[in-house]
Amino acid sequence: MRAPIRIKTLTIDGKEVSAREGETILQVARENGIDIPTLCYLEGLEPYGACRLCLVEVKGINRLLPACITQVEEGMEVITNSERLVKYRKMILELLFSERNHTCSVCVVNGHCELQRLAQKLGVTNIRYPYRYPNLPIDATHDRFVVDHNRCVLCTRCVRVCDQIEGAHVWDVMGRGINSRIIADLNQPWGTSDVCTSCGKCVHVCPTGALFEKGKAVAEMEKRRQFLPYLTVMRGGKQ
Amino acid sequence: MNEKKIKLATVWLDGCSGCHMSFLDMDERLLELAEKVEVVYSPLVDAKEFPEEVDVTLVEGAVSTEEDLHKIRLIRQRTKILVAFGDCAVTGNVPAMRNRFHIKEVMERVYEQNATQNHKPPVDGIPTLLPRVRPVHEVVKVDVYLPGCPPRADAIYFVLTELLEGRIPDTTAVTRFGA
Numbered sequence: 415m416r417a418p419i420r421i422k423t424l425t426i427d428g429k430e431v432s433a434r435e436g437e438t439i440l441q442v443a444r445e446n447g448i449d450i451p452t453l454c455y456l457e458g459l460e461p462y463g464a465c466r467l468c469l470v471e472v473k474g475i476n477r478l479l480p481a482c483i484t485q486v487e488e489g490m491e492v493i494t495n496s497e498r499l500v501k502y503r504k505m506i507l508e509l510l511f512s513e514r515n516h517t518c519s520v521c522v523v524n525g526h527c528e529l530q531r532l533a534q535k536l537g538v539t540n541i542r543y544p545y546r547y548p549n550l551p552i553d554a555t556h557d558r559f560v561v562d563h564n565r566c567v568l569c570t571r572c573v574r575v576c577d578q579i580e581g582a583h584v585w586d587v588m589g590r591g592i593n594s595r596i597i598a599d600l601n602q603p604w605g606t607s608d609v610c611t612s613c614g615k616c617v618h619v620c621p622t623g624a625l626f627e628k629g630k631a632v633a634e635m636e637k638r639r640q641f642l643p644y645l646t647v648m649r650g651g652k653q
Numbered sequence: 654m655n656e657k658k659i660k661l662a663t664v665w666l667d668g669c670s671g672c673h674m675s676f677l678d679m680d681e682r683l684l685e686l687a688e689k690v691e692v693v694y695s696p697l698v699d700a701k702e703f704p705e706e707v708d709v710t711l712v713e714g715a716v717s718t719e720e721d722l723h724k725i726r727l728i729r730q731r732t733k734i735l736v737a738f739g740d741c742a743v744t745g746n747v748p749a750m751r752n753r754f755h756i757k758e759v760m761e762r763v764y765e766q767n768a769t770q771n772h773k774p775p776v777d778g779i780p781t782l783l784p785r786v787r788p789v790h791e792v793v794k795v796d797v798y799l800p801g802c803p804p805r806a807d808a809i810y811f812v813l814t815e816l817l818e819g820r821i822p823d824t825t826a827v828t829r830f831g832a
Contacts, residue, residue, distance in 0.1 A: 517750060518831025519740050519802030525831070534829035539798035540743050540790055547752035547785070 424490035439481040439492055440468055450494050451503060451532055454569035455482040456619055458642030460578060462570055465510075467503050467532070470494045478502070500536065507533050512543040513592065514550060515564040521623040522635040528621035529567060546592075553598075555605030558628055559617050561596065566624035568594055572616035579645050584610045596624075615641070659708040659817065662694040663738070664728060666721040667748040667786060668714030672739035673697065675803035676711070679810050686810075689817055705731050709816055711738035711799075711809075715748040716787045720780035729793040734816060737795045738809075740802040740830060742788065749786040756784050799824050801832040808832070 420435035426443050433442040438461065443450050454465040461482040469478040473491035481494070493499070510516075510529060518524050532538075550563035573585040573596065584607050588597045598604040617625040618637045626635045665673060673696060679686070693707060694700045703724070710732040716725055729735060740746035751759050759782070764774040789795055799812050808827040815822035 511744075515750070515753065516830075517744075517746060518829075519746055521831065527831075530830055534825050537823070537825045539800055539824055540737065540788070540795070542790075544791065545745060545749070545752070545788075547749070549753040 422486045422488045422490075424486055424488070424492065426492045427494055433486045435486075437486055439470060439479070439484050439486055439490075442486055443481060443492075443494060448494055450481050451536065452482060453528060453532060453567065453621055454571065456571050456575075456639075456642070458579070458639075458646040459571060459574045459619070462574065464569055465567070466506055469499060469502060471496060471499065503536055504538050507536060507538050508541045508543055510567050511538075511541045512545045514546070514548060514566065516622070517564075520632055521565060522626045522630045522632060523623040523637070524633040526633070526636045527623060530622075550595075553604050554628070555603035556610070556612070557605065558612060559604070559614065560626055560628055561598075561604055562624050562626070563595060564624075565622045566596055567622055568596065569621055570596075571619040571621065572596060572625060575615045575619045575642075579642070579649075580611060580613050580615050582609045582611055582613075585616060658689060658691040660693045660704070660706065661690045661813075662703065662707045662710040662728070662732070663692070663697070664694070664703075664710060664712050664714075664724065665696050666712065666714030666725065666742070666789075667717035668739060668741040669747075670696070670713070671803040672711075672713040672741075672801075675739075675801075675806050676809055678806035680806070682806075682810050686813060690813070703728055703731060707732045709734045709736065709813075711736045712742050712789050713738045715741040715745045716783065716789060716792050717748055718780035718782055722783065722792065725789060725793055734796045734821075735789075735793070736797040736799055736812065736816075737789045738799050739804055740800055743790075743798050743800045744830060745786050745788045746802060749788075752785045756782055797821060797824065799828065800830045801828040802830075804828045804832065 421432050422435055423432045426448050431442055431446045440450055450468045452468045454462050455468065463480045463483040466480060468481040470481045471493040472479055518530055552560060552562045554560045570587060573587060576585045577583040584598050585596055587594055588601055589595055599607045617627060618639055692698050693704050710728055712735060716722055737743045741748055760774050765772050797812060799808060801808060811827045812822045812824060
């Protein structure tokens with residue numbers, strides 16, 4: 415016998431909503447047409463809570479909670495949009511831009527980039543923090559794809575899709591804090607990876623121009639993600 | 654305001670002049686603007702000195718040299734509303750791509766390794782490069798950000814007409830980084 419579905423009721427931005435137990439604030443908000451900005455989150459992959467753009471206020475809790483990994487509770491009062499939240503979201507985006515070399519004008523995904531789109535949507539017209547200009551490599555050793563660390567925001571979508579959907583686990587993260595970096599296998603050139611199946615899923619879930627197909631020029635690369643919901647269904651609905 | 658034309662200046666620091674091309678791309682709207690605006694200083698007009706009491710200055714390009722630094726400070730003093738005009742002014746953009754290298758490496762690369770003759774940097778008549786290219790707002794206060802590479806003519810027109818109406822424009826509706 416299937417366990418009965420428990421229903422939780424809560425409010426999001428003053429709107430009364432109901433949710434199944436175990437759902438996250440983000441899922442429930444989206445089901446109810448309430449938009450919370452996200453960057454590392456991608457439907458079909460396990461949520462990770464890295465980017466902090468989906469931070470929301472919950473009444474009675476002093477700290478801000480990431481909506482993508484916070485499960486709903488009975489009687490919760492959630493605020494998804496406030497002056498404080500907008501301030502932090504803009505700060506997060508500006509820090510991402512300042513941390514690496516996102517030169518949008520010469521990027522393969524210019525015009526199709528989630529970071530760029532979020533900046534415009536949240537009203538970021540300039541970066542208030544000093545740019546770091548790190549000297550980061552571009553790895554073009556793979557036959558078909560390139561990883562450009564200058565444009566990586568460490569969302570780990572590539573890590574998760576390779577592990578959870580493709581089952582190859584080529585990608586992972588090395589280092590800590592500002593020195594963190596995405597690596598292939600044991601920190602080796604991508605083209606030398608024995609386990610990479612060249613499926614390209616990492617390329618297509620990447621929100622920026624950090625992963626792209628060879629032969630694409632500025633603004634030519636568009637990411638195709640139609641496969642994700644399908645593959646999730648194939649895996650029995652498990653995220 | 655209707656009687657008196659506003660004084661507009663445009664300057665070109667470390668950029669490719671694409672933003673100025675986009676400015677010209679306003680086409681017939683330039684005639685309409687010309688009735689309300691006097692262009693007092695610009696690569697497009699013949700004025701040698703940056704004048705006093707300019708109402709609006711569009712700054713194209715990043716701050717890359719001692720000369721840029723000197724110019725932008727003077728411009729700021731003499732301008733009421735300073736617009737960072739295009740991605741180089743707003744973010745550093747392509748000129749700032751040299752920032753990850755030491756200035757010595759940049760000079761060697763350009764004037765020695767890639768030179769076919771005169772294998773040394775020029776010494777006369779060119780301004781000293783700053784160690785790092787910087788967006789305009791890191792050097793002086795900026796009032797309006799107009800990103801884009803280049804910002805479309807429509808976006809420039811929007812900003813200028815909003816300023817003429819006495820409003821500070823919200824540019825996110827019309828442009829973005831890299832647009």
